Amino acid sequence: MLLRDGLTRLLRDNDIDVVAAVSDGDALVREVVAQRPDLAIVDIRLPPSFHDEGLRAALEARRRVSGMAVLVVSQYVEHTYAQELLADGRGGVGYLLKDRVMHVADFLEAVRRVAGGGTALDPDVVAQLFSRRREDGPLERLTPRELEVLSLMAEGRSNAGIADSLVLTVGAVEKHVQSILSKLDLPQSPTDHRRVLAVLAYLQQSED
Amino acid sequence: MEITAQIAQTLVAPATYKRLAYLLTALILGPVWFAALVAAWSVCAGLIITPFVIPAMIVLAYMTRGFAALEAGIARALLDVDAHAPAPRPPRPGFWGWFRGEFSPGFWRAQAYLLIRWFAGFPIAVAMVTALAVSLATLTAPLWVPFVHGGAQLGIWRPHTFVQSLVGVPLGLVLLPLSVLIAEALALPFEPTAASLLRPDAEPARVAVSEGKPVRRPAVRPGQALEVHAAVDAGLVAVAIVIWALTSRGYFWPVWMILPFATALAIHAWFVLLADEPSVVARFRGSRVLAASTGIGAALAAFMTLIWAITAQGYFWPVWPMLGIAIVLASELLAVLLLSPRRAELTERIETLETTRAGAVNAQDTELRRIERDLHDGAQARLVALGMSLGMAEQKLADDPERAGELLAEARIGAEHALKELRDLARGIHPPVLADRGLEAALDSLASSTPLRVVVSVHVAPRPAPAVESAAYFVAAEALANAAKHARARQVDIRIARIADLLELEVRDDGVGGANPDGTGLQGLRHRVEALDGTLSVISPRGGPTTIRAQLPCE
Numbered sequence: 152m153l154l155r156d157g158l159t160r161l162l163r164d165n166d167i168d169v170v171a172a173v174s175d176g177d178a179l180v181r182e183v184v185a186q187r188p189d190l191a192i193v194d195i196r197l198p199p200s201f202h203d204e205g206l207r208a209a210l211e212a213r214r215r216v217s218g219m220a221v222l223v224v225s226q227y228v229e230h231t232y233a234q235e236l237l238a239d240g241r242g243g244v245g246y247l248l249k250d251r252v253m254h255v256a257d258f259l260e261a262v263r264r265v266a267g268g269g270t271a272l273d274p275d276v277v278a279q280l281f282s283r284r285r286e287d288g289p290l291e292r293l294t295p296r297e298l299e300v301l302s303l304m305a306e307g308r309s310n311a312g313i314a315d316s317l318v319l320t321v322g323a324v325e326k327h328v329q330s331i332l333s334k335l336d337l338p339q340s341p342t343d344h345r346r347v348l349a350v351l352a353y354l355q356q357s358e359d
Numbered sequence: 360m361e362i363t364a365q366i367a368q369t370l371v372a373p374a375t376y377k378r379l380a381y382l383l384t385a386l387i388l389g390p391v392w393f394a395a396l397v398a399a400w401s402v403c404a405g406l407i408i409t410p411f412v413i414p415a416m417i418v419l420a421y422m423t424r425g426f427a428a429l430e431a432g433i434a435r436a437l438l439d440v441d442a443h444a445p446a447p448r449p450p451r452p453g454f455w456g457w458f459r460g461e462f463s464p465g466f467w468r469a470q471a472y473l474l475i476r477w478f479a480g481f482p483i484a485v486a487m488v489t490a491l492a493v494s495l496a497t498l499t500a501p502l503w504v505p506f507v508h509g510g511a512q513l514g515i516w517r518p519h520t521f522v523q524s525l526v527g528v529p530l531g532l533v534l535l536p537l538s539v540l541i542a543e544a545l546a547l548p549f550e551p552t553a554a555s556l557l558r559p560d561a562e563p564a565r566v567a568v569s570e571g572k573p574v575r576r577p578a579v580r581p582g583q584a585l586e587v588h589a590a591v592d593a594g595l596v597a598v599a600i601v602i603w604a605l606t607s608r609g610y611f612w613p614v615w616m617i618l619p620f621a622t623a624l625a626i627h628a629w630f631v632l633l634a635d636e637p638s639v640v641a642r643f644r645g646s647r648v649l650a651a652s653t654g655i656g657a658a659l660a661a662f663m664t665l666i667w668a669i670t671a672q673g674y675f676w677p678v679w680p681m682l683g684i685a686i687v688l689a690s691e692l693l694a695v696l697l698l699s700p701r702r703a704e705l706t707e708r709i710e711t712l713e714t715t716r717a718g719a720v721n722a723q724d725t726e727l728r729r730i731e732r733d734l735h736d737g738a739q740a741r742l743v744a745l746g747m748s749l750g751m752a753e754q755k756l757a758d759d760p761e762r763a764g765e766l767l768a769e770a771r772i773g774a775e776h777a778l779k780e781l782r783d784l785a786r787g788i789h790p791p792v793l794a795d796r797g798l799e800a801a802l803d804s805l806a807s808s809t810p811l812r813v814v815v816s817v818h819v820a821p822r823p824a825p826a827v828e829s830a831a832y833f834v835a836a837e838a839l840a841n842a843a844k845h846a847r848a849r850q851v852d853i854r855i856a857r858i859a860d861l862l863e864l865e866v867r868d869d870g871v872g873g874a875n876p877d878g879t880g881l882q883g884l885r886h887r888v889e890a891l892d893g894t895l896s897v898i899s900p901r902g903g904p905t906t907i908r909a910q911l912p913c914e
Contacts, residue, residue, distance in 0.1 A: 196791070203795045226782060229792045230807065231800045250778050253771050279807040 154224075154249065158192065161252070165259055174198065176208030183212040183219060190243075190266040195225035195232070206232055213239065222265045224249050230279045233272060237351065242344035245271035245307075260312070270307030270347040277305040280354040292334050300327040305350045309343050369543055370536055374439065378546035379539060381437035382487050385480030388433075392426055393477035396470065397683050400690055413458070420447075420461040427469035427557055430476065434553035438546070442557035445469050448710065464707055465559065467694050471648035472556040474687060478655035479626050482662070483545050486619040490538040490595065498531025500524035517606070530598070537591055544588045545623065548630045556648075585631045592620045614669060622662040629654035646695045649688075656684040718886030725883060733784050741777035745770050793832050797822055801832050802853060811843055811868075812850045819857045823913035830887050830911060831855060831864050834895070837880050838866035838907045846870025846905055862911040872903030884909075 159169045171182040175198050183191055191212055197204040209221040220243030223236060228248055236244050245265035251273065252258050261271035281290075281302060293301065296317075303313045314324045332339060335353055340346040369375050399419045406412040428444035435442050445465020451457070504524035518524040599613035633640055633650050643650035663677035752766035785791075793801035799817040806813035822828070835853050842848040848870030855864045874881065876897040888895040893911035 202791075227786065227791055229796075229800065229804050231792065231796055231803065250775050253775060279804070282807050282810070 154194065154252075158252065161255065161258075162262070165255075167259075167262070176204040176211070179208045180211050180215060184215055187216060187219075190220045190222060190262065192222045192224060192262070194249075195223055195227075203232070206235065210235070213241075213243075218243060218268075220265050220268065221245070222247065222262060222271065224252070228273045228275045228279075230276050233276045233351075234355070237270075237348065240348060242268040242270060242342070246276060247271060247273045248275060261307075264307065264309075264312075268342075268344065269309070270344050272306045272347070272351075274302065274306060277302045280305070280351070289335055293331060297327055297331050297334075300324065301331050301350065304328065304331070304346060305354065307343065307347045366536075366540065370539060375539060375543050377437040377439075379487065379542040381433065381549065382480070382542055382546055383484055384433055384437075385476050386484035386488065388430070389477040389481035389484065392473040393481075393683075395422065395426070396473060397686065400686060404686075417458070417461065420466060423466055423469050423473070426473055430469075430472060430553075431557045434549075434557060438550050438553055440550050440554040442553045443559055444557065446559050468556040468558075468648070470694075471652065471691070472552065474652055474691075475552060475556075475655065478652065478659055478684075479623075480549075482619050482626075482659070483623050486623055487538065487542055487545070489616070489619070490534070490541065494531050494534035494538050496531075497527035498535055500527030500531070534595070534598070537595065541588065541591045541595075544584045544591070545627070547584045548627065585627055588627055589624060592624055596620060618662060618665055618669075622658050625658045625661075626655050629658070644695050646691075649691050649695050652688055652691055656688050659684060715886070715889040715892075719890035722883045722886035722890075725879075730784065730788065733780075737780040737784070738777045741773050741780065745773040745777065748773060789829060790832070793828060794825065798828055798831060798855060802835055802855075805832075805836055805839060806853075809839055809843055811839065811848060813839065813853060814850070815853045817853075817855045819855055819862065821857075823857065823862050823911070827862055827891060827911045827913045830891055830893070831862055831909065833887065834864055834884050834907065834909045835866055837884050838868075838905075841874060841880065842866075842868035842870055842905065845874065846872065846903065848903075848905075857913070860912055860914060862909075862913050864909040864911070865906060866908075867906045868904055870903050870905055871901075872899045872905050873901045874899035874905050881907075 155172050155174070159172050162169050170186050170188050173179050173182055176193075179191060179193060182188075191209065193205040193209045195203055195205040197208065205225075206223060209223050213219045213221060218241065221236075222245035223232070224247050225232075226249055228246065233246050236246055243265055245261055247258075247261060251261070265271050281298075290298070290301075299317060300313055303316060308316070310321055310324045310328065313319070313328075314321045317324070319327075331337075337349050337353060340349055399415070399422060403412055403415045403419060406415050424444055424447075431442040431444045434440055445463060445468060447466075448460035448463040451460065500518060501521050501524045504518050504527075505521045518527065596613060596617055599616050603611065603613050630651065633647060633654070640647050640650050643653065660677070660681050663680055667675060667677050748766045748770040752763040752770065755763040755766065790801050790804070792804050798819055799815070802815045802817060806815055823831075835855075839851055839853075842851050846868050848868035851866060851868045853864075853866050855862065857863075874897055876882075876885075876899070881895075881897055885895045888909050888911060891911055893909055895907070895909045897905070897907050899905040
């Protein structure tokens with residue numbers, strides 16, 4: 152409630168049109184089908200049971216409206232949920248801690264990225280995946296800087312975004328990305344979203 | 360060939376000789392317990408119509424507990440079972456409340472155990488000493504026979520010279536390991552007996568391990584034990600009869616082997632029968648102890664009558680030991696009648712529930728205090744600081760916008776910290792992913808938030824009740840935290856499996872061990888598990904590794 156009103160205000164203040172604000176999953180799916188917005192922002196826990204209705208509603212909305220971009224926000228992040236969201240392999244997926252709203256600029260950037268078909272994964276989810284790396288795994292071959300770049304790639308940032316946040320030139324970032332992809336034996340991907348999926352798939356399998 | 364390897368393994372295992380030592384202790388302890396208990400019960404019976412019966416019974420209660428404590432120590436050390444002297448029931452108010460507490464079900468179980476040590480333990484010990492002595496004497500015959508003037512009397516075999524006595528060496532080589540194997544088989548039934556009779560009342564019987572000691576698997580399965588026992592007995596008797604037949608064929612001395620062997624075998628068979636046929640136990644008003652004692656008493660009475668019959672006969676002396684047996688059986692019957700199994704069971708159940716409920720309430724109380732403290736020191740304090748930053752920013756907004764901006768940034772960071780603390784706290788109360796996705800996802804998430812390498816294996820379909828799931832989760836979480844914090848472990852294996860109506864959890868690390876099972880963390884977990892009628896065991900020898908096991912019933 153509090154969050155919904157706050158978010159609505161924040162988005163409107165930043166010239167983003169909020170076409171509907173609803174309180175449960177069924178209403179969300181209904182509105183998405185009726186209004187076809189660019190993006191739906193959903194809390195994972197919704198009435199009536201406050202478990203994961205939000206997640207289910209988001210997946211349902213994506214099933215009903217092909218290519219519907221959803222940004223799921225939550226008090227907690229679990230990589231299990233991230234996997235469920237990314238399972239269909241299509242872009243336009245975001246999964247962030249509610250805390251991130253406080254960094255307004257970053258949050259708006261993520262909102263625009265997801266609405267444009269990109270990916271925004273919370274740094275905590277990425278950290279969870281990274282924490283399971285093996286001591287002798289290939290990730291150990293990356294330099295600290297490359298690890299930083301890799302986690303930003305996993306979050307869904309573009310090369311320009313990575314360059315911004317690490318205070319590097321785009322050219323330097325591109326070099327890092329090349330080096331990472333070759334060290335991990337990952338294919339060059341045409342879109343940022345494909346790249347995210349490849350990186351995440353890599354992190355998933357390296358945990359076993 | 361597997362059985363050969365098994366036998367060889369049994370012969371070199373220290374545990375085998377510890378069991379042998381256990382059997383031999385009955386040689387002294389059995390008669391002492393029997394004499395002391397018969398005397399004490401006789402005094403109580405004699406004083407029954409006088410007020411002195413009360414102090415006599417108190418002496419009896421303390422005596423029994425003292426004996427049981429010694430026996431429990433012996434069983435722990437030599438049989439590796441989790442045996443403890445039974446404690447009195449928590450006293451109810453008043454002298455009579457205390458007095459009745461002394462005669463808890465544990466008291467009667469201790470009585471039964473002490474009697475079993477005499478009735479079953481003593482003849483077995485005598486047989487073992489005989490078997491060992493004969494095997495050692497035949498084995499070493501060449502070393503000492505030549506020095507005995509006029510030849511040595513080995514039973515009825517009388518070797519005179521070194522060469523003659525050499526025959527004894529192969530015989531002894533067979534007899535000695537055979538005796539050790541018999542001891543192994545004979546000691547087997549004592550393990551469950553000790554574990555189930557010597558235990559505190561409130562603790563569930565399922566706890567089969569003590570701290571620091573893994574459960575040991577016996578080399579011979581209980582089902583096989585009787586067959587092995589009978590075969591070994593038959594073999595020994597056959598050897599004896601052959602020796603008798605090859606030698607003088609005078610006095611039929613093998614009868615002195617046959618008699619104790621047959622008695623021990625009969626008692627063993629009776630125990631197996633009682634274990635396999637609940638209907639037999641039911642005939643003894645459902646009391647396993649009474650059924651066991653009756654069988655042992657009957658075997659002993661037959662044993663002594665036969666001894667009388669094959670010796671001088673004349674005065675029928677077995678009447679006295681039989682009278683003793685009768686007194687003991689009568690007192691046991693009385694105990695069973697007064698404390699019918701149903702009632703005893705219910706009393707025990709109520710005691711268990713009282714203890715575990717108190718534990719659960721305490722654990723919950725401690726947990727609530729911790730949450731209150733965390734909220735007070737953490738999020739609340741942070742929100743106050745945040746409010747202050749905002750207030751100051753408001754003040755500075757007009758004349759020092761730059762400082763106001765800094766204060767606002769500070770406030771935002773404070774809010775982030777407060778959120779993170781609240782999130783961690785809420786996760787510690789009940790992780791949302793556990794409710795949403797079950798144990799596997801929750802443990803997976805737990806595993807990815809520790810620096811340790813964690814291997815999780817979960818097979819729990821269908822999902823257990825939420826309380827069971829969260830108990831299992833928190834056992835794993837605490838074990839994981841301990842492994843990282845205290846055990847300096849690098850890898851942790853978590854295995855959870857649902858087997859019919861039991862959820863079994865095992866967390867094993869590769870750390871340095873030495874965990875204190877009575878520390879607050881593990882104690883809290885134990886309360887949580889016991890409140891669900893489960894059991895928790897911690898095996899953590901110094902030097903590691905630590906294994907924490909929980910069993911939780913789930914319908």
